[in-house]
Amino acid sequence: MKTIKVRLKENSYNIYIGKGILDQFNGLFPSKEPRKALLVTNETVWKLYGKRTVDSINDGFVNVITLILPDGERYKTLRSVEKGYRTLVENKFTRSDCIINLGGGVICDTGGYIAATYMRGIDFYQIPTTLLAQVDASIGGKVAVNLPQGKNLVGTFYQPDGVLIDIDFLNTLPKREFNSGWAEIIKAGILDGENFFSFLERGRYPIISPIEKAIRLKERVVRIDERDRGLRKILNLGHTFAHAIESATNYRRYLHGEAVSIGMMYAIRLGEAIGVTDETLKDRVKVLLERFELPVELKGIDPQRLIPYFYVDKKATTGSLSFIIPLKIGDVREFKDVKLEILGGILR
Numbered sequence: 611m612k613t614i615k616v617r618l619k620e621n622s623y624n625i626y627i628g629k630g631i632l633d634q635f636n637g638l639f640p641s642k643e644p645r646k647a648l649l650v651t652n653e654t655v656w657k658l659y660g661k662r663t664v665d666s667i668n669d670g671f672v673n674v675i676t677l678i679l680p681d682g683e684r685y686k687t688l689r690s691v692e693k694g695y696r697t698l699v700e701n702k703f704t705r706s707d708c709i710i711n712l713g714g715g716v717i718c719d720t721g722g723y724i725a726a727t728y729m730r731g732i733d734f735y736q737i738p739t740t741l742l743a744q745v746d747a748s749i750g751g752k753v754a755v756n757l758p759q760g761k762n763l764v765g766t767f768y769q770p771d772g773v774l775i776d777i778d779f780l781n782t783l784p785k786r787e788f789n790s791g792w793a794e795i796i797k798a799g800i801l802d803g804e805n806f807f808s809f810l811e812r813g814r815y816p817i818i819s820p821i822e823k824a825i826r827l828k829e830r831v832v833r834i835d836e837r838d839r840g841l842r843k844i845l846n847l848g849h850t851f852a853h854a855i856e857s858a859t860n861y862r863r864y865l866h867g868e869a870v871s872i873g874m875m876y877a878i879r880l881g882e883a884i885g886v887t888d889e890t891l892k893d894r895v896k897v898l899l900e901r902f903e904l905p906v907e908l909k910g911i912d913p914q915r916l917i918p919y920f921y922v923d924k925k926a927t928t929g930s931l932s933f934i935i936p937l938k939i940g941d942v943r944e945f946k947d948v949k950l951e952i953l954g955g956i957l958r
C-alpha cells in the first residue's frame with residue numbers, strides 16, 4: 611500500500627492507495643470517539659460495493675446510515691444536497707459525526723459539498739471508485755454541485771479527512787469510464803514534466819504507478835495553492851473548453867474526461883495560434899490520448915457554439931477570457947485577455 615500525505619497549512623490528510631484495501635477503512639481512519647457515519651453513494655455503486663463497504667466500516671461507527679442517490683451527473687444538484695441534509699437531520703447527525711463518499715466524481719463532489727456545509731462543516735472521507743475520481747475528483751478539496759446555468763457553480767474548498775483508493779474498484783468500471791480517467795492522468799503528465807510524460811509514452815506499467823504519480827502532482831500543486839489563486843489554475847488545463855463542451859451538449863454526449871481530452875487539444879491549438887506552444891506537443895499528446903480511445907476533436911456540433919459558454923465559466927473575469935495553455939511538457943501557464951478573434955479562429 612502507498613501513502614501520500616497531503617500537506618496543507620491546516621487539515622493535512624493521508625491518501626492510501628492499494629489493491630483490496632477497502633476492508634481496511636477502520637484501521638486506516640480510526641474514530642477517536644463513538645460517532646455515526648452517513649455513507650453517500652449511488653444506485654450503481656451501491657449494488658456493486660454497498661454491502662462490502664458497510665461490512666467494512668460498520669464496526670468503526672455506532673451507526674451507519676446510507677444515502678443512495680440516482681446515478682448521473684444530472685443528479686449533482688442542490689436537490690441531492692438537500693436530500694443529504696434531510697437524512698442527516700432526521701438521523702440527528704451532529705458536528706462530531708461524519709460522511710463517507712463511495713463513488714465516482716459526482717458522489718465525491720456532492721457528498722463533499724454536503725459535508726462542507728452541514729452545520730458549517732463535518733468530517734468526511736472519500737472512497738473514489740472511478741479512475742477519474744481516484745486521480746483527481748476525490749483529492750484537493752474542491753467540492754461543488756451544478757446549477758442549470760452551468761457546472762460546479764455552487765461549491766467551496768473543503769478538504770477531506772482521508773482518502774482510500776482501492777484499485778480493485780477499477781475491475782468493474784466500464785472501459786469508456788476507465789479511459790475517461792486517463793485524460794486526467796495525461797493532463798497530469800503534461801503538467802508534471804518529461805519524466806512523467808515519457809513514462810506514460812513508454813507504456814507497460816502497473817496501473818497503480820500512473821495513479822500515484824498523478825496524485826503526487828496534484829498534491830504538490832494543491833499544497834502550494836490550496837485556494838486556486840495562482841499555480842492551482844494550471845490543473846484546469848483543457849477544462850475551460852471541457853466545461854463549455856459539456857454544457858453545450860447538455861452533459862450527454864461526452865464523459866468529463868472525454869471533454870477534457872478535446873479541451874486539451876483546443877488549448878494546444880490556442881497556444882499555437884498565439885505562437886507560444888512547442889510544435890511537437892500536439893502530436894505527442896494526441897498519440898497518447900488516442901491510445902486510450904479518447905476523442906481529440908469535437909464532433910456533431912459547431913465549435914463556435916462553445917463561445918457563449920466561456921463567459922459563464924467561473925474562470926472568466928468580466929469581459930476578458932483567460933485560458934490555461936501548455937507551452938511544452940512541464941510548462942503550462944495562464945494566458946489572460948485572449949482575443950476573441952484568435953479563439954474563434956481555432957474553433958473550427
Ligand SMILES: NC(=O)c1ccc[n+]([C@@H]2O[C@H](COP(=O)([O-])OP(=O)(O)OC[C@H]3O[C@@H](n4cnc5c(N)ncnc54)[C@H](O)[C@@H]3O)[C@@H](O)[C@H]2O)c1
Nearest residue numbers: 654681714715716739740742743746747752779782783866
Ligand atoms: N472536485 C474536483 O476536483 C473534480 C475534479 C475532476 C472532476 N470532478 C467531477 O467529477 C465528475 C465526474 O466523475 P466521474 O468521471 O467519476 O463520473 P461519475 O461519478 O458519474 O461515475 C461514472 C460512472 O461510473 C459508475 N461507477 C463508479 N464506480 C464504478 C465502479 N467501480 N464500477 C462500475 N461502475 C462504476 C458511476 O455509477 C457512473 O455511472 C464530474 O462531475 C466532475 O465535475 C471533480
